[in-house]
Amino acid sequence: MGIEPNYLKRRDVESLRAVEAAFRAGPLAESLASAPDIERRRGLSREEFDSEYRAKGRPVVLEGYAARWPSVRTWSFDSLAERCGSVPVVVDSYSSKAARSTTFGEFVTLLKESAGTGAPPIYLQEWYYKTTAPELADDMPELEIAQYDFRRNLYGDAGSTNHQLWLGQKGGITRLHQDSYSVDVLHAQIVGEKLWYIMGPDSELLPGPDGELDVRALLDSPATQLTRFVLRPGDVLYLPAWWFHRIELLSDSIxxxxxxxxxxxxRLHVRQRIGELLALALNPDELRRTHSELFDVVMARGRALAHQMDIDLSRLRQ
Ligand SMILES: O=C(O)CCC(=O)C(=O)O
Known part of the structure; x- marks a missing residue:
């Protein structure tokens, strides 16, 4: 099996560590401080969004676009714990070593107990809340600009609204990645602040002649388009498909x-979805070994989609 040359796209633990280390020290870390801000717009209509950003594949922050959402106005970790304290969740699911099952209420208690102790920040990542706490969806109404989402035609209404909540503690990090399945990211900030670093889809981090990662070449390439910005409550980020992103929590955040x-x-989306399912069905052992950090997350995604689409996993033909 061929090895992916671009370190930014690899999902094995060693490569993830090497990229994360470059974000923390060295020339990439130094450039981050002076990376330009993203474009920010207020009061953009759906037509303006489509022609100026979506059609051109240009990222943008729509400031205050979700400011009136009930979630943005009323949510806190405590209020959510009151509403769905007994709901099962998997925290730190992006790390095969740290991942553990608990309840939402226990997760909030853990956040409080560990705050200020120097323990690694806790992060509930990619929570498909609709499978276990669907009542929360009313507090995050549909976005007018997101109505182009073609997944409705593919998976039906329920499957297409299979969105994720990200809840974590100050200092939490989601490592650099591209989203799977060629989807655009429309990320709404609900509570707290997050620092985003994004890079263009053609960014490449390759080993140089000395065998070390050539961070200089990455930074010097016009394809990199490194950008840095803070997302605040009510802001919605539009990030076109395949853009790389890395996130740091500046405060406790939802x-x-x-x-x-x-x-x-x-076409690409369907190919990637089918490809993933075939690989899981026909080659699970090797995938677990080569994608140890992603395997359980991908299984959780599949289960959430099956649940939303009312698919019975014990039957070969529905
Ligand atoms: O907020 C985060 O930590 C990650 C969010 C993300 O990767 C996404 O929405 O695609």
Missing amino acids: GLGRKALDEANL
């Missing part, structure tokens, strides 16, 4: 990862 499939990316 965000909604709302995805949208552009019809232009439909």
Whole structure:
């Protein structure tokens, strides 16, 4: 099996560590401080959004676009714990070593107990809340600009609204990645602040002649388009498909990862979905070994989608 040359796209633990280390020290870390801000717009209509950003594949922050959402106005970790304290969740699911099952109420208690102790920040990542706490959805109404999401045609209404909540503690990190399945990211910040670093889809981090990662070449390439910005409550980020992103929590934070499939990316999306299912069905042992950090997350995604689409996993034909 061929090895992916670009370190930014690899998902094995060693490569993830090497990229994360470059974000923390060295020339990449130094450039981050002076990376330009993203474009920010207020009061953008759906037509303006489509023609100025979506059609051109340009990232943008829509400031205050979700400011009136009930979640943005009323949510806190405590109020959510009161509403769905007994709901099962998996925290730190992006790390095969740290991942553990608990309840939402226990997760909030853990956050409080560990705050200020120097313990690693706790992060409930990619929570498909609709499978276990669907009542929360009323507090995050549909976004007018996201109506192009072609997944509705593919998976039906329920499957297409399979969005994720991200809830974590100050200092938490989601490592650099591209979203799967060629979907656009429409991330709404609900509570607290997050620092985002994004890079263009053609960014490449390759080993140089000395065998070390050539961070200089990455920074010097016009394809990199490194950008840095803070997302605040009510802001919605539009990030076109395949853009790399890395996130740091500047405070305790809650965000909604709302995805949208552009019809232009439909064929690729279907190929990637089918490819993933075939690989899981026909080659699970090797995948668990080569994608140890991603395997359980991908299984959780599949289960959430099956649940939303009312698919019985014990039957071969529905
Ligand atoms: O907020 C985070 O930590 C990650 C969010 C993300 O990767 C996404 O919404 O695609």
